[in-house]
Amino acid sequence: MIDNLPPLRDVIRTHDLRAKKSFGQNFLLDLNLTARIARAAGDLSGADVLEVGPGPGGLTRGLLAEGARKVLAIEKDARCLPALAEIAAAYPARLAVIEGDALAVDVLEHxxxxxxxxxxxxxxxxTELLIRWMTPEVWPPFWDSLTLMFQREVAERIVARPGSKAYGRLSLMVQWRANARIVLSLPPEAFTPAPKVASAVVHITRLDAPRFPANAKTLERVIAAGFNQRRKMLRAALKSVHPQIEDLLHASGIAPTARAEEIGLEAWCCLARHLDGEVK
Structure with a gap:
C-alpha cells in the first residue's frame, strides 16, 4: 500500500463510481501500476504536476506518494470529486482539484x-490534448515533460519511424519538438472495465528548440497534405500546396515519386523552408 487510504476497489464501491463511456473512462485500480507510471515521469519532488481525468485517484495517489510538490487534477465527472477530496485531506495543501473540461481550463493560473x-x-x-500541448503559440511550452497513457496504437504512432505503417503526422509533430519513447505497456485486463485494446505509456521530453528550423504552420500544412493522400506520390499529393512542387521537392532532396511515409523529419522541415522561400 502506498498510503493509508483504502484500496481503489473499496473507493469505487463506496462512491458508486462505475466507469462511464461518455467520459472515456477505464479505471486503473492496481496501485503498483499507477506508482510505476508516476515513477516513469522522473523526479517529481521539485515539480508541479498536471493530471487530466484522475477518476477515483489511483494515479493521483502515486504522484503524491512519489513526492510531487503539487498535483493539479482536472476532473469532468462530479461523481469522482468526493474520492479526490479524501486524497486531498490525506496530503494537505498538495492536491488541488478543478471540476471541468481539460480542453477549457486555463491551467497556467494554477x-x-x-x-x-x-x-x-x-x-x-x-490525442486532441497531446496536439494542443505540442502546438502552443510560443515554444518552449509551459511543461517540461509529458507522461501519458494512450491506446497502444496511438502510442506507436507517436514514436514511429519513417517507413513504418504507424508513421505519420502525429509522429512528426511530436518528434520535431521532443524526444518520445514508450515506457510501459498494459493489457486490457489491467483496467476496469477492460477496454478492447491494449494501452501504453509514452514519456515525452520537450526540446528547448525544434530539432530542425521550420515555420510550424507551413510544416503542419505540407505534412497534412502529404499524409492525407499517403498512397500517392508526393508530386501528386502536394500539387495543391505549390505550383512548382516538383522543383521544391528536388531542391529539398526528396524524390517526387516518394510517398509521405518514406520521408524523414529533416527533409520535411527542409521542404517547409523552401515553401516559405527561406532557402535560396
Missing part, C-alpha cells in the same frame, strides 16, 4: 514551473 504533465488520459480526448 501551476508554478517546472511543470510535468502525467495522465491516464480519457481515450476520447487523449
Amino acid at each position: 501551476l508554478t514551473p517546472p511543470v510535468k504533465i502525467v495522465s491516464n488520459l480519457p481515450y476520447n480526448v487523449g
Whole structure:
C-alpha cells in the first residue's frame, strides 16, 4: 500500500463510481501500476504536476506518494470529486482539484514551473490534448515533460519511424519538438472495465528548440497534405500546396515519386523552408 487510504476497489464501491463511456473512462485500480507510471515521469519532488481525468485517484495517489510538490487534477465527472477530496485531506495543501473540461481550463493560473504533465488520459480526448500541448503559440511550452497513457496504437504512432505503417503526422509533430519513447505497456485486463485494446505509456521530453528550423504552420500544412493522400506520390499529393512542387521537392532532396511515409523529419522541415522561400 502506498498510503493509508483504502484500496481503489473499496473507493469505487463506496462512491458508486462505475466507469462511464461518455467520459472515456477505464479505471486503473492496481496501485503498483499507477506508482510505476508516476515513477516513469522522473523526479517529481521539485515539480508541479498536471493530471487530466484522475477518476477515483489511483494515479493521483502515486504522484503524491512519489513526492510531487503539487498535483493539479482536472476532473469532468462530479461523481469522482468526493474520492479526490479524501486524497486531498490525506496530503494537505498538495492536491488541488478543478471540476471541468481539460480542453477549457486555463491551467497556467494554477501551476508554478517546472511543470510535468502525467495522465491516464480519457481515450476520447487523449490525442486532441497531446496536439494542443505540442502546438502552443510560443515554444518552449509551459511543461517540461509529458507522461501519458494512450491506446497502444496511438502510442506507436507517436514514436514511429519513417517507413513504418504507424508513421505519420502525429509522429512528426511530436518528434520535431521532443524526444518520445514508450515506457510501459498494459493489457486490457489491467483496467476496469477492460477496454478492447491494449494501452501504453509514452514519456515525452520537450526540446528547448525544434530539432530542425521550420515555420510550424507551413510544416503542419505540407505534412497534412502529404499524409492525407499517403498512397500517392508526393508530386501528386502536394500539387495543391505549390505550383512548382516538383522543383521544391528536388531542391529539398526528396524524390517526387516518394510517398509521405518514406520521408524523414529533416527533409520535411527542409521542404517547409523552401515553401516559405527561406532557402535560396
